Amino acid sequence: MVNNNFSPKWLSIVGIGEEGLDGLGMRARSLINHSELLVGGERHLAMLAEGDLREKLVWASPIEASIQEIVQRRGHSVCVLASGDPMCYGIGVTLTRHIPITEITIVPSPSAFSLACARLGWSLTDVKTLSLCGRDPALLNAVLHPGGRLLVLSADQKTPAIAAHLLTQAGFGNSQMTVLEHMGSPHERIIETVASGWSATDIAPLNTIAITCIPSTPRSHHPASRLPGLPDIAYHHDGQLTKQEIRAITVTALAPSPGHLLWDVGAGCGSIGIEWMRSDATCRAIAIESHPARLQYIADNATALGTPNLEIVAGAAPAALKNLPQPNAIFIGGGLTTPDLLETCWQALLPGGRLVANVVTVEGEEQVFRWQRELGGDLTRIAIQRAAPVGKFLGWKAIAPVTQWRVMKT
Structure with missing residues (x-):
C-alpha cells in the first residue's frame, strides 16, 4: 500500500567526492543527517560515523531489488550516497526512471569528467565521454578517430590495460593515455603513457582514462x-x-x-x-x-x-x-x-x-x-x-x- 501523506521530496541523492563527507556542503550534510534510511555501496556507508545506528541498505546484485526496496519506502526520508555526479552515468539516472524528479533532491559533487578536464585543460564540450562500468570495452571502437579526445570511466584497475590493448589492436597504438586516480584527494596520481607501451600494474580501482587518439597505421584503415x-x-x-x-x-x-x-x-x-x-x-x-x-x-x-x-x-x-x-x-x-x-x-x-x-x-x-x-x-x-x-x-x-x-x- 502506498502512503500518500508524504513530503514531495522524500528521496535525496548526494554525490560524494574523494574528500568524503568532509568535502560536502551544508545542504548535503543536512540531507544525510535527517534521513531515516541510508543507501549506498559499502565504501560510502563506511564513511558514516561508527555509532550511527540508522537503517542502512547496501546495493544488492542485481541492483533492481534495491531499487524496489527504495520505492517501497516512499514517504519516508531516504538518502542515497553516490560517487561524484549521480546524473553522470550514475545511480541518479537509474532512480529517476522509477521515481519522479519532483520527489527527489539531487546534490552532485564534480564528476570525474569535470575533474579530469580541470587537470588536463580540456574543454568538456569538445570531449567524447563514455563509461565502461558494467559495459563492453568494445564500445570504444565506435568513437576512435584521429585527433579525438575521449574520457572514459573505468570499471576497475584492469580497465586501462584493456583499453590500451584495444587501442593498439584498432590501429591507435600511438594514442596518448592519461590515467587519473583518486582525483581531489591527497592520494591523487596521474600516469601518462602511450597505449602500445602500457605496462603499469599498480592502478587504483577508482580511475578515469583520458585518451588522445593518434593512429599508428594509415588513416584510411580506420572506419571513423x-x-x-x-x-x-x-x-x-x-x-x-x-x-x-x-x-x-x-x-x-x-x-x-x-x-x-x-x-x-x-x-x-x-x-x-x-x-x-x-x-x-x-x-x-x-x-x-x-x-x-x-x-x-x-x-x-x-x-x-x-x-x-x-x-x-x-x-x-x-x-x-x-x-x-x-x-x-x-x-x-x-x-x-x-x-x-x-x-x-x-x-x-x-x-x-x-x-x-x-x-x-x-x-x-x-x-x-x-x-x-x-x-x-x-x-x-x-x-x-x-x-x-x-x-x-x-x-x-x-x-x-x-x-x-x-x-x-x-
Whole structure:
C-alpha cells in the first residue's frame, strides 16, 4: 500500500567526492543527517560515523531489488550516497526512471569528467565521454578517430590495460593515455603513457582514462565515420554483404533515429544493423540470421566496429521473429520469398515505422511489386558500377542491380 501523506521530496541523492563527507556542503550534510534510511555501496556507508545506528541498505546484485526496496519506502526520508555526479552515468539516472524528479533532491559533487578536464585543460564540450562500468570495452571502437579526445570511466584497475590493448589492436597504438586516480584527494596520481607501451600494474580501482587518439597505421584503415557506407573491407564476410554504396542508400532509407529499434532480417554479416547503431549511441538493433558462420561474422564485426550490444538472434525468419520487441524499422536483405515473412514483419512494425527491402532476383521483385501495389511506398532501382582493371586499362564492372522497396506504416 502506498502512503500518500508524504513530503514531495522524500528521496535525496548526494554525490560524494574523494574528500568524503568532509568535502560536502551544508545542504548535503543536512540531507544525510535527517534521513531515516541510508543507501549506498559499502565504501560510502563506511564513511558514516561508527555509532550511527540508522537503517542502512547496501546495493544488492542485481541492483533492481534495491531499487524496489527504495520505492517501497516512499514517504519516508531516504538518502542515497553516490560517487561524484549521480546524473553522470550514475545511480541518479537509474532512480529517476522509477521515481519522479519532483520527489527527489539531487546534490552532485564534480564528476570525474569535470575533474579530469580541470587537470588536463580540456574543454568538456569538445570531449567524447563514455563509461565502461558494467559495459563492453568494445564500445570504444565506435568513437576512435584521429585527433579525438575521449574520457572514459573505468570499471576497475584492469580497465586501462584493456583499453590500451584495444587501442593498439584498432590501429591507435600511438594514442596518448592519461590515467587519473583518486582525483581531489591527497592520494591523487596521474600516469601518462602511450597505449602500445602500457605496462603499469599498480592502478587504483577508482580511475578515469583520458585518451588522445593518434593512429599508428594509415588513416584510411580506420572506419571513423558515423555516417552509413563504411568501406566493404571494414567487414568480415562470406560474400553476403550489402555493398558500400547500396548500404549507404539503405541505412539512409531506414532513417535511424535516437532510441529506435531495427530488425535486420537475414543479416548476413550484420552491416546494416551495425551502421544503424553507429549512427547514434542510443540506437538499438537485432540481427536475425540462421547461418552459423555468419552469426560469428556478425558478432566479430559488431565488436570490431564498436556496437557490441547488437542483439543477435540465431534462426530463420519468420519463426525467429516471434516474441521480439516491436521495431521502429525493418530491413529485409534476404529471404523475401519465404512464406509469411513480409506479412509477419509488416504486422510487427510499429505505426510510423519504415520497412525497406532489397531484392536482386526476379522472384523477389515479383513479391515486392505485389506488396507495393497493396501497401504503397517507393520503388527504386539501384545500379552501381565500379572501375576495375581490364588488361592494362580500366573498365566498368557492374555490381548486381538492386530493387529497393521503401514503405512507411501509417
